[in-house]
Amino acid sequence: MTDIASPTVRISARPASAKRDIGIKRRYAAERRFRIYGISAISLGLFFLALLLWTVFSNGYTAFQQTTITLPIEFTEKVIDPKGERATDGKVLMTANYPLLVRDALIKQLGIDPSKRPLVKQATDMVSASSRTLLRDIVVADPSVIGKTIPVTLLAEANVDSAFKGQIDLSVDQSKRKVKDQQVTWMNDMASAGVLTKSFNTGIFTFGASSRPEASGVGVAALGSLFMMLIVLVLALPIGVAASIYLEEFAPKNRLTDLIEVNINNLAAVPSIVYGLLGLAVFINFAGMPRSAALVGGLVLTLMTLPTIIIATRAALKAVPPSIRSAALGLGASKMQTIFHHVLPLAMPGILTGTIIGLAHALGETAPLLLIGMVAFVVDYPGSPMEPSTALPVQIYMWANEAERAFVERTSGAIIILLIFLVVMNLGAILLRRRFERRW
Amino acid sequence: MSTSFLLLLIVIIGFISYFAGRARSFAQAGGKLSNLHSLPGYHGSYVAIWAILPAALVLGAWLIAAPVYIDASTRAALPDTVQSQGGATVELALGQVKSVAGGLKRLTAEEVSALESGSANLRSTLAAKGVALAGEGEPYMIAAAQHFNAMSVTNRWLMSAIVLLIAVAGGAYAIRNIATRFRARNQVERVMLGSLIVASSIAILTTVGIIASMLSEAGRFFTMVSPFEFFFGTVWDPRFAAAGSGGSSGQFGLIPLLAGTLYIAFVAMLFAVPIGLFAAIYMAEYASPRLRSTAKPLLEVLAGIPTIVYGFFALVTVGPFLRDISAQLNGLVTGNYQNFIQAQSVLTAGIVMGIMLIPFVSSLSDDIITQVPRALRDGSLGLGATRSETVKKVILPAALPGIVGALLLTASRAVGETMIVVLAAGVAARMQINPFEPMTTVTVKIVNQLTGDLEFTSPQTLVAFALGITLFVITLGLNIYALYIVRKYREQYE
Numbered sequence: 001m002t003d004i005a006s007p008t009v010r011i012s013a014r015p016a017s018a019k020r021d022i023g024i025k026r027r028y029a030a031e032r033r034f035r036i037y038g039i040s041a042i043s044l045g046l047f048f049l050a051l052l053l054w055t056v057f058s059n060g061y062t063a064f065q066q067t068t069i070t071l072p073i074e075f076t077e078k079v080i081d082p083k084g085e086r087a088t089d090g091k092v093l094m095t096a097n098y099p100l101l102v103r104d105a106l107i108k109q110l111g112i113d114p115s116k117r118p119l120v121k122q123a124t125d126m127v128s129a130s131s132r133t134l135l136r137d138i139v140v141a142d143p144s145v146i147g148k149t150i151p152v153t154l155l156a157e158a159n160v161d162s163a164f165k166g167q168i169d170l171s172v173d174q175s176k177r178k179v180k181d182q183q184v185t186w187m188n189d190m191a192s193a194g195v196l197t198k199s200f201n202t203g204i205f206t207f208g209a210s211s212r213p214e215a216s217g218v219g220v221a222a223l224g225s226l227f228m229m230l231i232v233l234v235l236a237l238p239i240g241v242a243a244s245i246y247l248e249e250f251a252p253k254n255r256l257t258d259l260i261e262v263n264i265n266n267l268a269a270v271p272s273i274v275y276g277l278l279g280l281a282v283f284i285n286f287a288g289m290p291r292s293a294a295l296v297g298g299l300v301l302t303l304m305t306l307p308t309i310i311i312a313t314r315a316a317l318k319a320v321p322p323s324i325r326s327a328a329l330g331l332g333a334s335k336m337q338t339i340f341h342h343v344l345p346l347a348m349p350g351i352l353t354g355t356i357i358g359l360a361h362a363l364g365e366t367a368p369l370l371l372i373g374m375v376a377f378v379v380d381y382p383g384s385p386m387e388p389s390t391a392l393p394v395q396i397y398m399w400a401n402e403a404e405r406a407f408v409e410r411t412s413g414a415i416i417i418l419l420i421f422l423v424v425m426n427l428g429a430i431l432l433r434r435r436f437e438r439r440w
Numbered sequence: 441m442s443t444s445f446l447l448l449l450i451v452i453i454g455f456i457s458y459f460a461g462r463a464r465s466f467a468q469a470g471g472k473l474s475n476l477h478s479l480p481g482y483h484g485s486y487v488a489i490w491a492i493l494p495a496a497l498v499l500g501a502w503l504i505a506a507p508v509y510i511d512a513s514t515r516a517a518l519p520d521t522v523q524s525q526g527g528a529t530v531e532l533a534l535g536q537v538k539s540v541a542g543g544l545k546r547l548t549a550e551e552v553s554a555l556e557s558g559s560a561n562l563r564s565t566l567a568a569k570g571v572a573l574a575g576e577g578e579p580y581m582i583a584a585a586q587h588f589n590a591m592s593v594t595n596r597w598l599m600s601a602i603v604l605l606i607a608v609a610g611g612a613y614a615i616r617n618i619a620t621r622f623r624a625r626n627q628v629e630r631v632m633l634g635s636l637i638v639a640s641s642i643a644i645l646t647t648v649g650i651i652a653s654m655l656s657e658a659g660r661f662f663t664m665v666s667p668f669e670f671f672f673g674t675v676w677d678p679r680f681a682a683a684g685s686g687g688s689s690g691q692f693g694l695i696p697l698l699a700g701t702l703y704i705a706f707v708a709m710l711f712a713v714p715i716g717l718f719a720a721i722y723m724a725e726y727a728s729p730r731l732r733s734t735a736k737p738l739l740e741v742l743a744g745i746p747t748i749v750y751g752f753f754a755l756v757t758v759g760p761f762l763r764d765i766s767a768q769l770n771g772l773v774t775g776n777y778q779n780f781i782q783a784q785s786v787l788t789a790g791i792v793m794g795i796m797l798i799p800f801v802s803s804l805s806d807d808i809i810t811q812v813p814r815a816l817r818d819g820s821l822g823l824g825a826t827r828s829e830t831v832k833k834v835i836l837p838a839a840l841p842g843i844v845g846a847l848l849l850t851a852s853r854a855v856g857e858t859m860i861v862v863l864a865a866g867v868a869a870r871m872q873i874n875p876f877e878p879m880t881t882v883t884v885k886i887v888n889q890l891t892g893d894l895e896f897t898s899p900q901t902l903v904a905f906a907l908g909i910t911l912f913v914i915t916l917g918l919n920i921y922a923l924y925i926v927r928k929y930r931e932q933y934e
Contacts, residue, residue, distance in 0.1 A: 027826055034828035038722025041715045045739050045802070048795045052742075055757045056749065242639035250633065251640075262923070264643050269849065269919045270912065271856025273883050274650060277890075277908040281653030285896060303646050310643065336629040364746025367858035367883070371890045371904075393748045400752050400863060408756060415749050426744060 056419070060412025066201035066214065067156040067164045069127060069190060071105040073135065074149040079104075080139060081146065093143065098135040102127055102154065109195065110186055122182055128155035130215035155203070156196065158213040158406035160187060164198065167405070204413055208379045209390070209398070213406035216399075218414045220378050224294050224389030225363060231298025231385065232305055232362050237355050239302075240309030241344075247310075248317045249339055268307035275304045276368030284372060291373035294385040300372060301362040308361065312354020316347040349436035356429040360422050366393040392418050443503065446600055450499070450607050454492040457611035461487030464618045478625035486624040489631050490614035495607035502599050510595060514588045519580050533581070540566065541585035541592075555582055654912065657896075657905035664899040665692050670906055676869035676880075678889065678900045692903050694910065696869040700786070700879035704865060705854035707790025707875060708797055713847060715794075716801025721831055723802070724809040736806070743799035751863030754792040759783035759864060762791075766876070781876040782866070789865035790875070793857055797850050804846035808839045841925050848922035852915040858883040882907050 077084075080096040106123045107114050114120060131154045138152065139145060155161075159178040162168050164187060174181045190196035207217025251257040279300035283289045289296050320343050328338040369375075374394045382389035390398075396418065399411040465483035469475040476483075515523070515534055522533050543566040544552060555562055562582065618624070662670070673693025719739065723732050766781035781787060812835050820830040836843070866878025867888060889904040896902070 027829070031826045031828045034831070035722070035726060037718045038726060041718035042722055042735050042739070044715055045719055045742065045795075045798045046735065048798070049738060049742050051757070052745065052749070052753050052795070055753055059756065239639045239642055242636045243643060244640075246633075246636035246640045250636065260640060260644055262920075263647050265923060266916060266919050267643060267646060269852060269915065270650070271853075271858070271883070271915055273856065273858045273886055274654075274908055274912050274915075277886070277905060278646070278650045278653055280890065281657055281905065282649050286653075306643065306646070334625065334629060336632055360744065364748070366746065366748045367862075367887070370887050375891050393746055396748050396752065397859070397863075400748075400755055411752060415752060418746065419749070422744060422746070 056412050056415050059408055060414075060416045062165050062167070063204055063409045063413025063416075064201050065165065065198050066203060067161040067196060067198050068153045069156050069196045070151055070153045071102070071109055071195065072149050073101050073105050073152045075101065075135075075139065075146045076104075077146050086143065093140050094136065096136070096139070098132045098139075099124065099129075101135060102131050109190070119182070122180060123186065126157055126160045126183055126186065128157050128212055128214045130155055130210065130212055155214045158404065161214055162406055162409070163187060164191070164196065167409075204410065205417075208381070209377045209395070210379070213402075213404055213410055216410060218392060218395055218417055220381050221390045221392045221395035221414075222417070223381055224297070224374075224378070225392040227294035227382070227385045227389065228298040228301055228391060229359055229363060231295065232302045232359060233355070235299070235302045236305045236309050236358065240306050240355075241313050241351060243306075244310045244313035244317060245339060245344070248314050249335070249343070264307050264310055268311060271367075272304055272365055273367040273371065275300050276371030278303065279368060279372045290386060290388070292376045292378075292388045292390070294382060294387075294389045294391075296372050297369050297374055297389075297391060298385065300368050301365060304365065304368065305358040305362045308358035309351075309355050312358070313347070313351045316350025316354065317343060319350060320346045346438070349432055353429045353433045356425050356432070360425040360429075363421060363425070364393055364418065366391075366397055369394050370397070392421075443499075446499065446603060447496075449604060450492055450495050453495075453604070453607045453611060454488040457491040457614070458484040458488040460611070460615060461485075461618060464615055465620075465624070468618060468620050475620045477621050477623050478628075482625040482628050483618050483622070485628045487611055487614040487618070489628065491607050491611035493631070494610045495603050498606055499599070499603045502603070506595050506599065510588065510591050513591060514584055517584050517587045522580075537581050537584045537588055540581050541588040544582075544585055544589060650912065651909075654905050654909040657902055658909050661899055661902035661906045664902070670694055670903075674871065676885070678903060690900060692899065692906075694882075694907070696871045697880060697882045697885055697907070698910075699871050700865065700869070701855055701881040701883070703873075703875070703879060704786055704789045704793065704861060704881060705851060707786055708793035708854045709847070709851060711791055711794025712797035712801050712850065716798045716850075717805055717843070719798070720802040720805035720809060724806050725827060725831055725835070736803075739799050739802055741799075742796065743803075745796075747796065747857060747859040748863075750792050750796050751859045754788050754860060754864035758792050759785075759788045762788055782878055784864055784866040784878045786865065786875040786877065786879050789861050792864055793854055793860050796857070796860065797854060800850045800853060801846065804849065805839075805843050808842035808846060809835060811842070812838050841928065845922040845926035848918050848925070852918035852922070855918070856883065856911060856915050858887065862887055882911050886911075 079100045080086075080098075081092050083092075086092045103120060103124050106112075106127065107120065110123055112119050112123055134154065135152065138150075156164065159168070160183065163170070163179040163184060168177055168179055170177075170179075170184060179187075187196060203215070204217045205222075206219040207215060208220035210216035247257060247260065251260075279296055283296045283299055284291055324342055324346065325338055328342045329335070333341065369391050374390050375398060376388055376390050378388055378390045392414065396411055396414045399407050399414060402411075462480045462484035464487075465476060465478075465480045469480075473480070511534065514537060515530060518530065518533055518537075523530060540562065547555070547565065551565060555565060562579075670692050671694050673691060674695045675691045675693045676696050677691045679690035719735075723736055727735065760783055762781045762785070763779045763783045767777050767779035770780055771777035816834055816838060817830060820834040821827070825833065861881045861884050865880060865884060867880050867884060868878050869880045869885070870877075872879070886904045886907050889901055889907075
């Protein structure tokens with residue numbers, strides 16, 4: 001505290017009535033305005049957050065429901081295998097005209113005159129074109145169904161799905177919408193007959209890419225993301241921790257280590273797309289790794305995540321008090337033993353928190369993956385990180401570029417899934433910090 | 441023997457050596473551990489390191505060198521007529537030989553002898569086995585392919601034998617070294633220190649990799665298009681040439697892209713800086729601890745949302761909203777319901793990017809404002825200034841360098857942002873000043889030029905690397921300058 005000069009007495013000497021105008025009203029008004037600016041800035045920020053989340057959730061929650069039509073499908077031999085060759089020729093079952101079975105079942109269900117072609121076409125348009133593969137898989141898996149009639153649950157076509165969820169304005173003239181009046185009537189008939197129902201959409205979690213919104217899902221992309229996250233975890237965590245231990249505990253203070261330090265800080269701020277260019281030039285062009293493989297994506301994301309992990313680890317190591325080190329050294333531990341037996345375990349919660357946050361960041365990263373060919377139409381689950389795969393955020397990007405309304409719903413659904421992953425990871429990091437963090 | 445199996449074998453040898461080394465040190469100590477210089481575990485690790493490390497290094501070197509050697513040898517085995525044609529022809533023939541070699545492995549002995557005698561067609565025989573040849577096979581290719589296969593097999597066996605021998609020999613050598621006074625711990629720790637140094641040099645390698653790869657690819661681009669045309673050209677029209685037509689005369693002017701990038705970043709900063717700064721000031725100076733502890737993390741959620749989500753937000757909400765509201769405004773004023781803001785525009789991208797940047801501005805400035813010493817605040821308040829006057833006249837001037845640094849870091853993020861502009865800014869490369877029209881950015885063009893199937897010889901793809909290095913230099917400059925300012929500022933109070 002500095003000495004306070006003895007107060008002057010001029011103020012008390014002035015008569016109380018003649019108050020000097022120091023603009024107190026104006027100044028308090030300015031104060032209030034300033035406060036209001038601050039509050040409105042915060043509320044504006046929170047408003048945008050709410051708007052963003054509301055956009056995603058209001059568009060996307062319906063993606064977790066799917067309209068299905070359950071029809072008794074008659075697996076007639078005449079349609080599937082008219083010449084009776086299936087025992088000798090394996091291709092017969094693969095190439096049979098399965099949509100015909102759906103058509104017949106629909107005609108029977110709706111009571112349409114089969115000779116009215118346009119009407120029949122409208123009816124078959126209500127069922128997803130993915131029914132072909134669905135029925136084919138049933139027959140190939142168990143050829144004995146031929147000749148029997150089995151109820152099969154088929155996906156409704158995306159527009160019917162939207163209409164049934166009430167997302168299409170049915171008061172518009174039918175020439176201006178994709179679902180015609182006749183189809184709406186059928187839809188309502190089938191709904192009241194219990195044939196057409198809304199149920200939980202497991203497909204969005206298990207399917208791969210498809211040009212049909214109703215038959216597309218994030219399963220394949222999520223597996224690609226999982227591969228990449230594993231690669232990032234396995235590579236970035238040990239390398240990052242090792243690098244930070246060296247820089248924090250061993251490195252002599254010289255120009256080289258200073259350079260490394262500036263370097264790492266800068267790498268953390270390099271735009272992510274630059275890492276994509278690096279991956280393309282080094283991993284794909286120079287090292288000859290396959291395009292759109294999860295391995296390359298994982299390596300690129302590893303390089304991108306490393307600076308984050310190094311910065312977090314160094315902070316965690318720095319937070320361990322020197323008394324711990326001195327005690328261990330004093331008892332005769334070598335420097336390595338001190339660090340690996342005492343400092344590192346104490347810093348571990350901080351390191352893991354930083355790693356999880358880095359992983360969450362990598363999970364949501366899109367731009368570098370676009371450059372290494374992950375924008376791929378991948379239908380099948382990749383068996384290994386070397387096979388073509390795609391990633392969750394890239395799948396979102398591809399769907400966001402689709403024009404159909406049903407894809408907006410799918411995109412939002414995929415974003416919800418991605419956000420749930422991120423929330424879980426961040427909550428994990430927070431819990432970890434709360435549970436294990438020590439204040440020295 | 442496959443490479444992964446070989447690696448597994450090496451690891452197993454390492455394990456065995458670990459226990460052997462431990463056991464030997466026990467035996468040497470005669471049951472009294474205090475006789476040993478190092479703990480038995482260190483002796484074990486020492487032996488294991490000698491068993492694994494040299495073998496793994498040799499294996500790595502071999503895997504890189506062997507294909508080069510085999511290719512060279514196979515190339516030499518091609519007939520002189522092919523070799524005399526040089527360059528591309530030899531490479532093409534080599535590629536065909538390799539696919540023939542892959543195919544030969546799937547054939548039975550009779551089929552191979554039929555091929556050798558010339559009684560069977562090479563291409564159709566291989567096609568039946570699912571191996572597609574790029575052209576009609578020549579007879580000489582069978583011999584070359586067999587040479588290739590034989591060499592590959594020998595190579596595999598030789599590599600396995602030598603690597604395993606090195607592993608065993610390394611382990612044996614290390615075991616002989618073990619004695620009670622042997623400083624195994626120091627040896628092991630030296631290897632550990634070495635690996636720590638290798639790990640920290642990866643950060644340097646990444647930077648070197650970024651710069652080297654960009655420079656070399658951009659260098660190839662600049663041999664086709666002059667740097668002057670690139671950096672000062674005002675027209676961006678890369679004109680994707682059809683494969684093989686050779687007509688690669690596009691125009692690669694950087695200026696329109698740079699203008700779009702800077703314009704959008706400027707709009708974003710215009711949006712984010714006041715909001716972020718006022719939020720930071722309020723949270724640092726006015727907010728109760730409770731408000732602070734809820735509002736700050738909530739605002740930071742904005743920073744954790746992936747940028748692709750912001751892009752989607754711009755695409756389905758902000759863009760259409762601006763378009764519709766501009767149509768309404770126009771209708772109210774002129775009676776003509778024609779929108780004057782495009783759904784994809786500088787404004788859309790700028791606003792959405794601004795929302796993304798709010799938490800960056802607010803948390804960075806918050807840190808800096810709270811760093812201003814208490815005494816400055818108390819002095820000003822004690823002299824009768826209101827809080828807002830204290831903020832405006834005392835705290836902000838004191839924190840200014842730090843805030844400028846924070847804003848520069850934020851600007852570098854805005855310049856490098858990709859997904860929002862890809863979805864919200866449009867692809868038209870034009871130079872104009874109307875924020876309601878679409879413009880494009882450097883990052884959008886990098887993505888555009890590099891998605892899809894492309895060959896890496898045309899300027900249309902290589903230009904992406906020239907754009908990349910421009911982006912890298914801009915952001916690096918901003919970051920270094922920001923760090924410099926922040927560092928200089930910190931020294932003032934310490």
